[in-house]
Amino acid sequence: MAEPVIREVKPEDVEAACDIAAAAWEPVFASFRQMMGDELFGIACRDWRGQEAQQVREACQGAGGAMVGVAELDGRVVGFVTFYANDESRIGEINNNAVHPQFQGRGIAPKMYEHVFARLRELGMLYVKVCTGGDPAHAPARRAYEKAGFSTRLPSVEYYRKL
Numbered sequence: 001m002a003e004p005v006i007r008e009v010k011p012e013d014v015e016a017a018c019d020i021a022a023a024a025w026e027p028v029f030a031s032f033r034q035m036m037g038d039e040l041f042g043i044a045c046r047d048w049r050g051q052e053a054q055q056v057r058e059a060c061q062g063a064g065g066a067m068v069g070v071a072e073l074d075g076r077v078v079g080f081v082t083f084y085a086n087d088e089s090r091i092g093e094i095n096n097n098a099v100h101p102q103f104q105g106r107g108i109a110p111k112m113y114e115h116v117f118a119r120l121r122e123l124g125m126l127y128v129k130v131c132t133g134g135d136p137a138h139a140p141a142r143r144a145y146e147k148a149g150f151s152t153r154l155p156s157v158e159y160y161r162k163l
Ligand SMILES: CC(C)(COP(=O)(O)OP(=O)(O)OC[C@H]1O[C@@H](n2cnc3c(N)ncnc32)[C@H](O)[C@@H]1OP(=O)(O)O)[C@@H](O)C(=O)NCCC(=O)NCCS
Pocket: 024, 025, 028, 096, 097, 098, 099, 100, 103, 104, 105, 106, 107, 108, 109, 110, 131, 132, 133, 137, 138, 139, 140, 141, 142, 143, 144, 147
């Protein structure tokens, strides 16, 4: 199997990254809908595709100091990762990241994370953090992070109640 090339994002990659986000987060938002119910989901996650795409586009433009890496396989962008350095805390952060469902399970995300770690080390970061869901749909993400060496966990819970 061909090895993915991990490189910095180019302007022509942005729409591919948005498409990957929409395809990869479909099962995650389906799981949110189940947990939240239709009413709350319809309010809290209305237009999640548009919001994810906007976050990816803004990150690709460097908003808030964002950096973006992509995984390219046989000339096709199949994954992306957005990340940040923080010169005060020296703790870098991985934010949105996804691999197209057709290419998941091949260890592509951990390779993207290695690219991020190298870049953050160059920028003087001492640690890197990432936040993810504790729900079943985020099990692949948790597994990918653990394979990449994330080992210190601080669990948190997001609650809602109807008013
Ligand atoms: C998280 C994600 C980026 C991992 O990418 P990846 O390249 O598939 O990562 P890996 O190949 O290392 O797979 C990680 C784990 O996912 C699980 N997994 C992968 N493909 C799967 C599939 N088709 N069905 C079920 N589980 C799968 C496996 O548990 C795998 O661990 P293993 O290698 O020990 O079997 C990808 O699953 C994804 O895009 N998820 C949706 C978006 C998301 O949750 N992003 C993170 C936000 S915090």
